Amino acid sequence: MNPHDDRPCEDQFHDALRVYEDALHNARSLLTPARFERGIELRHVKRMVQPLVDAAAAREPATVGLAWVSQADEAWAHGVHVCLVTVGMGHHLGLDRGALADLGVAALLHDVGVKTIACSTTLNRTSLCAMRVALEHHACGTVGYPGFSVGQKPMAASRLVAVADAFVSLLSVQGERGERITPYEALGLVLGPVGVGFDDVLKAALVRTVGVYPPGQVVELDDHVLARAMMPSNEDPERPMIELLTTPEGAHLMPSEWLLGPMRVERSILRALPIDEWPDSMGGSVAA
Amino acid sequence: MSHQEFEADFMKRDPEPRETVSGQQSPAARQVSEWFRQLGRLVRIARTCGPYAPLARQARERLVRDMLPLLEYHSPLVLRFSPLEIWLQDELLVRAQADDDGGLSQEHQLPFILHRNGLRRMTLAAETTREEIVAIVSAVIEITTSKLTHEDLCTLLWKANLAHVHVESEPLGLNANPCPDALRAAVSEQPSITGLTGIQRDDWLLPECETSTAELWRRIQVQEFPAKADFLQEWHAEAAAPLAQGVADIVQKAVHAESSAEMRKVLADAVVTWFAGAIQRCEWVEARDAFDILHTLDPEHLHSYAALHDALAGLDLDAIASQLDEASSEDQARFFALVVNAGPGALDFTVGVLGRAGRARLRAAATTALSYLCSDDPQMLAPYLADSRWHVVRNITFVLGQIGGTAVTGLLARAARHLDARVRRAAVIALAQVPTRERIPLLLEHLDTHDPQLLTNTLTMLTREKDTRVALSLLARINANDFETRSEVHRLALISALEDVADEGAVPALALLLQKGGWFARHTTERTAAARLLARIGTPAALQSLEEGSHSRAEAVRTACLAALHPKVGP
Numbered sequence: 034m035n036p037h038d039d040r041p042c043e044d045q046f047h048d049a050l051r052v053y054e055d056a057l058h059n060a061r062s063l064l065t066p067a068r069f070e071r072g073i074e075l076r077h078v079k080r081m082v083q084p085l086v087d088a089a090a091a092r093e094p095a096t097v098g099l100a101w102v103s104q105a106d107e108a109w110a111h112g113v114h115v116c117l118v119t120v121g122m123g124h125h126l127g128l129d130r131g132a133l134a135d136l137g138v139a140a141l142l143h144d145v146g147v148k149t150i151a152c153s154t155t156l157n158r159t160s161l162c163a164m165r166v167a168l169e170h171h172a173c174g175t176v177g178y179p180g181f182s183v184g185q186k187p188m189a190a191s192r193l194v195a196v197a198d199a200f201v202s203l204l205s206v207q208g209e210r211g212e213r214i215t216p217y218e219a220l221g222l223v224l225g226p227v228g229v230g231f232d233d234v235l236k237a238a239l240v241r242t243v244g245v246y247p248p249g250q251v252v253e254l255d256d257h258v259l260a261r262a263m264m265p266s267n268e269d270p271e272r273p274m275i276e277l278l279t280t281p282e283g284a285h286l287m288p289s290e291w292l293l294g295p296m297r298v299e300r301s302i303l304r305a306l307p308i309d310e311w312p313d314s315m316g317g318s319v320a321a
Numbered sequence: 322m323s324h325q326e327f328e329a330d331f332m333k334r335d336p337e338p339r340e341t342v343s344g345q346q347s348p349a350a351r352q353v354s355e356w357f358r359q360l361g362r363l364v365r366i367a368r369t370c371g372p373y374a375p376l377a378r379q380a381r382e383r384l385v386r387d388m389l390p391l392l393e394y395h396s397p398l399v400l401r402f403s404p405l406e407i408w409l410q411d412e413l414l415v416r417a418q419a420d421d422d423g424g425l426s427q428e429h430q431l432p433f434i435l436h437r438n439g440l441r442r443m444t445l446a447a448e449t450t451r452e453e454i455v456a457i458v459s460a461v462i463e464i465t466t467s468k469l470t471h472e473d474l475c476t477l478l479w480k481a482n483l484a485h486v487h488v489e490s491e492p493l494g495l496n497a498n499p500c501p502d503a504l505r506a507a508v509s510e511q512p513s514i515t516g517l518t519g520i521q522r523d524d525w526l527l528p529e530c531e532t533s534t535a536e537l538w539r540r541i542q543v544q545e546f547p548a549k550a551d552f553l554q555e556w557h558a559e560a561a562a563p564l565a566q567g568v569a570d571i572v573q574k575a576v577h578a579e580s581s582a583e584m585r586k587v588l589a590d591a592v593v594t595w596f597a598g599a600i601q602r603c604e605w606v607e608a609r610d611a612f613d614i615l616h617t618l619d620p621e622h623l624h625s626y627a628a629l630h631d632a633l634a635g636l637d638l639d640a641i642a643s644q645l646d647e648a649s650s651e652d653q654a655r656f657f658a659l660v661v662n663a664g665p666g667a668l669d670f671t672v673g674v675l676g677r678a679g680r681a682r683l684r685a686a687a688t689t690a691l692s693y694l695c696s697d698d699p700q701m702l703a704p705y706l707a708d709s710r711w712h713v714v715r716n717i718t719f720v721l722g723q724i725g726g727t728a729v730t731g732l733l734a735r736a737a738r739h740l741d742a743r744v745r746r747a748a749v750i751a752l753a754q755v756p757t758r759e760r761i762p763l764l765l766e767h768l769d770t771h772d773p774q775l776l777t778n779t780l781t782m783l784t785r786e787k788d789t790r791v792a793l794s795l796l797a798r799i800n801a802n803d804f805e806t807r808s809e810v811h812r813l814a815l816i817s818a819l820e821d822v823a824d825e826g827a828v829p830a831l832a833l834l835l836q837k838g839g840w841f842a843r844h845t846t847e848r849t850a851a852a853r854l855l856a857r858i859g860t861p862a863a864l865q866s867l868e869e870g871s872h873s874r875a876e877a878v879r880t881a882c883l884a885a886l887h888p889k890v891g892p
Contacts, residue, residue, distance in 0.1 A: 059493050076473040080439075080493050083479050127553060131480045132560065147575050151587045156595035161567050164591075168575055189556045203527075210527050221534035222527070224541060234548035237541045245538050271535065305534070 042274055042294045045093050046264055052088040053098030056081065056113050060141065064109045069145070069153045075138060075160055082137030085117050089124040089133070096121050096242055097264045100249035102204040104212060108144055111201060116140040118197035121242030122235065126193075135159045139166035140194045162190055170195040196235045199223050200243070216247035216262075217305035241265075244273045251306045254296075256281050259312065263293060272296045278312060285312060349395035350412040356391060357407060357415045359384055360458070361431055364465045369643045371603060372462050381458055388454045396447035404436045434465055438474035442489040449485040456481035466602075466640060565610035568592065572614060582624075589618040589625040596663075597632035603644045605655040612659055622664050629666030636670065642677035653683060657690035665701060668694055672705050676713045688716055692723040699729045706732060711741040718744060722751025730759045737763055742772050749778040757786065765794050773810055780814055784821035795819045796830035799847055800837070809846075816850040823854050825862065831855050832866040835878060842875040852885035 059081040063073065088095045095117045102114055119140035123133045139162045142150055147168045154160040169191035187195070203211075203219035214222070220243065222228070224236050244265030246252050251261050252275070260275040277292040279285050286292075296302075346354065363380040370376050392398065401408040407415040418429045443457075460477035472480070475490040559567075572588050592615045599608035619625045645653055660667040671694065675687035695701045705717045718736040721729040733755060736748035749767060752760040760782065767779040783791045795815055798804060804812065823831065834851040842848065852870065855863040870882030 063493075076476060077493060079472070079476050080479075080490075083476070126549060126556075128556065130482055132556070134476070134480070147571075148584065148587045151591035154591075154594075155598060156568065156591040157598065158564060158567075160591075161564065161571060164575075165567070165571050168571065168578065188559055189552065190559075206527065214527070217534050218530065221530045221532070221537060224534060224537035225530045225532060226528040232548065232552065233541050233544050234552045237538075237545040237548075240538050240541070245535050270538065 046097060046274060046293060049088055049093040049095050049097045049264060052084050052093070053095040053113075053117065056085055056095060056117065057098070057110060060109045060113045064112065064141075064145075069149055072153045075154050075157075075163075078138050078141060079134050079159060082116065082120065082134050082141065085120045085137055086124070086130055086133045089121050090130075092267050094121045094124075094242065094265065097248050099201070099204065099216065099243060099247055100261075100263065102201060102249070104205050106205050111205065112141045112144060114201045114204075115143060115194065115197045118201060118239070118242055119194050122193055122197060122238040125238045125241040126234070135162045136190055136193065139163040139190055140197060143167055143170050143194050143198060166191045166194045170198055192232055193235055193238075196223065196228065196231050196239050199227055199231070200239060200247075203227065204247075204249075213308045215305065215308050215311075216243075216250040217245075217252075218307075220245070220247055240270050241267075244270045246271070246273050246302060246305055248273075251278070251311045253303045253306055255301050255303045257283065257303070259285075259306070261291075266295070271302065346412055349391070349398075350409045350414060352391055352395070353398060353400075353409050354414040356384065356387055357431065359387065360461065361415075361429065363458070364431065364462065367462050367466045368640050370647050371644050372466050374647075377462075381455075381462070384458055385451060385454045388449075389451065392445060392447055392449050396445060396449070398445040400443045400445070402432060402435045402440050402442070404433050407432045407435070431461075431465070435461070435474065438464055439490040440474055440478075440488065441491055442487075444487040446485040446487075449483075453481065453483045453486055456483065457486065563610070564595075564607065565614065568595065568611070568614055572618065576618075585618050586624045589615055590628040592618065593625050593628040593632050596629070597636060600633070600656075600659070601636050601641065603641060603648070603652075603656075605652055605659065608659055609655065612662060616662075622666060626664070626666045629663060630669065633663075633667055633670035638670070638673040638677055642674050642679070642683070645674060646679045646683050650682070653686045657686050661690050661693045665694065665698075668701055672708075672713065672717070675716055676708070676710055684716060688720050688723065691717070691720045695720065696724050699724050699726075699732060703732055703735075706735050706739075711739075711744055714739060714741070715744045715747045718747040718751050722747075722754050725754030727756060727759065730755045730763075734763050737766070742775060745770075746772075746775050746778055749775060749782060753782055753785075757788075761788060761790060765791070768794060768798055768815070771811075773808075773814075776811060776814055780818040784818050787822050787824050789824060789826035792819060792823045792827040793830065795822065796827055796834065800830065800834055804847070813846060816847055820850065820854055820857065823858060825858065825860050828855065828858060828860065828862045828866060831858075831863070832870075835866065835870050835881065836873070836875075838875065838877070840875060842873075842877040844877045844880065848877060848881045849884070852881040856885035856888075 063077055063081060085095050098117060099114060106114070116137050120133055120137045123136045128136065135158065138159055142163045143166050145163075145167060147164050150160060150164050150167055154163075165188055169187035172187050172191070200219055200223045203214055203222055204216055205211075206214065220240065223231070223239060228236055242265065244262060246262040248263055248265070249261065251259060253259055254275075258277055258281050259279040260277050262273040263276050264274040266272050266274065272295070274293065274295050277286065359380070363377065363384060366374070366380050367377045399410050400414075401410075405417045406413055415432055417432050457478065460474055460481065463472075463477060464474050475488065478486075478488050572592070575584060575588060592611055596608055596611035596615060599605075599611055615622075615625060622629065645656060648656070657671075660671045668691075671687060671690055675684060675691065678684045678687055691702070699721060702717050702721060706714055708714050708717070714736065718733065721732050721736065729751075733748050733751050736744055737752070739745055739748065745767070749764065752763055764779050764783050767775055768783075770776050770779070795818055799812075799815055799819065804815075807815075819827070831851045831854055835848060835855065836842070837848065852867060855867050864886075867882045867886050870878050871886060873879045873882070
């Protein structure tokens with residue numbers, strides 16, 4: 034959400050959403066097994082990442098798409114989600130456009146594997162970064178890669194992608210416990226027990242990218258209105274752009290009535306709701 | 322927007338481009354057209370001398386300087402790019418032109434190269450800065466001087482973050498975007514979708530989190546900014562590290578994680594692409610680094626041979642040869658040391674450079690490299706003897722001569738029968754390096770040639786040592802009925818050669834030559850030479866022939882024999 038942009042919040046949100054959708058579409062076209070077999074053009078992948086970088090720079094981060102992360106995500110969609118979080122983090126850390134593009138490519142391909150990247154691309158700084166991230170991102174944090182010795186510190190890009198990957202994976206982790214994790218809890222796990230080995234600066238960058246209440250999280254405002262966080266604010270990670278789901282009286286609005294906009298100045302978030310308290314339409318069990 | 326939609330929209334905005342001949346162009350079009358002509362010239366210079374050569378720098382500086390007044394008077398400049406043309410709004414600026422040989426050189430392919438790189442339209446505003454023009458020109462030079470650049474033009478321009486230049490590139494998507502709902506549904510489709518599937522995502526341990534996320538954030542926030550500076554410092558240090566260091570590191574880690582032959586092969590193949598890219602950019606030090614790492618992965622080059630061959634086959638040899646022609650001796654030496662070390666996989670490539678070399682210095686270096694490359698197995702050079710370019714076959718023949726020995730005899734025999742006399746001449750000279758018994762039959766085939774230079778070369782080779790076969794062959798030709806039809810130069814050459822090789826075995830034939838003509842014998846150079854040769858051989862049989870000749874009824878025979886038996890001693 035860009036406070037210096039005169040356009041209505043909805044326009045900003047929809048622009049960001051369009052960037053996300055384009056990224057999904059392009060990833061789906063580019064990252065097919067057939068393309069990997071005959072060699073992918075990293076230049077195309079990089080061009081795919083460029084709008085994500087531009088959106089992050091324009092403070093219309095495509096991280097809005099995180100609201101659609103699910104347990105059944107295909108690997109290419111997971112790659113896009115990690116990519117947009119990584120690019121956002123890199124932007125908040127002050128990396129330049131070229132570095133962000135390389136980082137985005139590495140994030141997009143982080144689960145593809147070193148061998149696949151090595152086989153299907155020409156070796157240059159971009160693919161080297163992608164290979165290193167693919168190899169090293171498992172070695173960050175508490176989960177160590179079996180082949181690594183303790184003394185080998187992963188490169189900065191790998192650590193960065195590892196944090197983004199941890200967060201996105203927690204959003205989509207399967208199993209009974211996994212299905213009950215909200216975006217807010219997923220972020221808490223990364224900032225807390227899961228992210229013990231992560232750099233604090235990267236955890237902070239993650240919060241600045243997705244907000245304290247990540248997209249998709251249902252929250253209760255201090256006037257007891259239920260809302261869904263849709264887009265993080267660059268000014269204050271604790272005050273996202275929200276979509277109002279209920280009236281102050283507690284009446285649930287129809288989806289067509291949901292109101293999108295920034296939080297009013299006098300309002301604050303009382304709490305993030307656990308999944309049990311989410312309205313049915315949000316994937317929760319509470320009747321609307 | 323799909324590709325088709327974009328193209329349709331592209332044409333709709335400029336429905337009927339108006340082609341104007343040079344004389345009817347607007348001042349803006351004329352000047353911008355000239356600017357593109359200069360850009361083409363810069364491309365040629367950069368390809369020949371390298372993008373950072375002083376001449377290229379000067380030309381680049383001039384281009385940047387020339388664009389600023391154009392923008393001042395004619396902005397905004399709306400440039401459109403098609404595969405064959407560049408347009409300023411509706412006026413044609415540049416059209417791809419064939420060279421004299423029918424091909425398209427890079428500077429004449431500018432529209433195609435820019436279009437292929439995804440560039441469709443570029444609008445330069447009046448406020449466009451000098452730095453932005455430098456970025457545009459540099460990007461064009463980067464993509465035109467090398468096929469294997471790290472980036473395409475659109476990415477280079479995007480990286481430059483041009484505030485006053487609007488670039489429209491070809492949309493990336495190959496198919497029309499599905500509607501958002503369908504797309505979001507596809508995100509979680511089952512594996513039937515043609516997406517990147519079958520990859521195991523991480524299984525995360527899920528401990529309970531006692532502290533609220535908001536509280537954790539507040540704790541982390543305190544240390545955020547000091548740590549950010551440290552992180553950025555670390556990031557920039559990593560980014561500034563040489564590529565070779567990064568590759569060596571990843572290779573070590575990857576092999577450590579999985580030391581299978583497959584992993585080594587995959588990494589070796591990847592390093593080969595880097596090696597080829599460095600060669601394409603004429604970055605010899607980087608190429609050597611790549612090669613060193615390749616050597617650690619595949620010391621015998623057994624696994625990387627095919628990859629190396631394929632990668633080098635795809636390079637733009639014209640650009641490399643042009644730069645090598647202008648390169649210093651040290652750079653040339655670095656390059657050829659690399660290809661020699663690369664082994665047989667670099668053979669095609671080296672011959673390619675040899676075929677395109679414009680200067681003798683480069684050709685000499687290339688032939689030397691080939692001699693080293695093929696010294697153990699000269700048969701590797703056999704395919705190149707069938708090359709359609711005579712000069713390539715000639716140089717390969719020279720290489721065979723440098724290698725020498727029995728192994729090259731068969732190949733030189735092929736070269737010696739080549740249609741082009743220049744190749745045959747080189748083959749004859751090269752035959753000096755094969756054993757005498759093998760070379761003489763091949764050389765004798767050329768005694769009937771009408772090419773004076775080839776005959777001279779052949780005779781020079783044949784007369785290196787005395788050999789009855791050579792003498793008899795020469796005599797057979799001298800005694801042949803058509804000998805008189807040969808030019809005097811040929812006749813003298815054959816007779817002179819005979820003087821060097823004739824021995825006792827040639828006496829009967831020389832005696833016949835001496836007596837040739839009977840009653841009607843005339844004074845001829847051959848007769849005089851035959852008499853002189855018999856005198857020089859000096860054996861009883863030879864002297865007997867002369868003695869008999871000195872009593873011949875034919876005056877010409879008698880005179881020749883007496884002159885040979887009693888040569889006049891000079892003052």
